[in-house]
Amino acid sequence: MKFTYQVQDFTVTVSTEEYIRRYSNSECFIKYCKECRNYGKVWVCPPFSHDTMAELRQYANLFLVATKIIPDEKKIPFSEVNRFFRPERLRIEKKLRDMEITYRGKAFAYAGSCLYCPEGTCSRLDNQPCRHPELVRPSLESYGFDLGKTASELFGFPLLWSNDGYLPEYLTLICGLFHNAENICKNKLKI
Ligand code: SF4
Incomplete structure (x- = not known):
């Protein structure tokens, strides 16, 4: 069965210092990471061997992208979530890697x-x-950032969770590019 959905990309730029000051909460999130089966077993997950905040402070700004995925149907079992996430992850990750090269940033x-x-x-x-370092990028969560707060404060809508076994009204993916460019061309996100 093919599921259909609508997708919307929202963008916002914030300074790296402000994002670290207001949205970094590594001490809290590392506890959740340690409970995950991927902790220490996948290169994109913590623990990391370098100073992650020093790495990010090489860049002045963060270009954030929130992708809202809105299923056309109701009552879709949550077990189908990757049918929605996967194509959008592939789409945006490819765009971000291209932007990483264009703007010499960190995606x-x-x-x-x-x-x-x-x-x-x-x-x-x-x-x-890692077998595919040219493809793989870490998540903002893995660096200890609070994406629930990011969504509600910077994008103006909350992350929704499933609590009845079905997909919520919409799904959200949040990613970004740390960079030193004066401007980022948002059109580069489009397919
Ligand atoms: S691509 Fe790299 S990080 Fe991802 S599973 Fe393979 S080796 Fe691990």
Whole structure:
């Protein structure tokens, strides 16, 4: 069965210092990460071996993108969520990687399973380098940022969760690009 949906991309720019000051909460989120089965087992997940905030402070600004995915039908089982997430993750991640090159920035993608190797086969398990570093980017969550607060305060709508086994009214993906460019061309997001 093919599910259809509407998609909307929203963007906002915030300074790196402000984003770190208002939305970083590593001490809280690392506790959740440690409970996840991917913790320490996938290269895009914590713990990281470098100073993540020092890395981000090399860039003046963060271009944030919130992608709202609105299913056309109601009562879709939550187990189908990746039928909605996956194509949008692939679309935006590709765009962000292109923008990373154009603007010499650092792109962030989405939390969840890595899309580029079968589940449970990350080379981190064997302490070997990532097989697809040209494709993979970490998520903002993995660096300890509060995306619930990001959505509600910077984009003006809350993240919705499923509490009845069905998809909520809409799904949201939040990603971004840290950069030093004067302007980011939003049209580069379009397919
Ligand atoms: S692409 Fe493969 S090796 Fe790299 S982080 Fe993802 S699962 Fe791990």
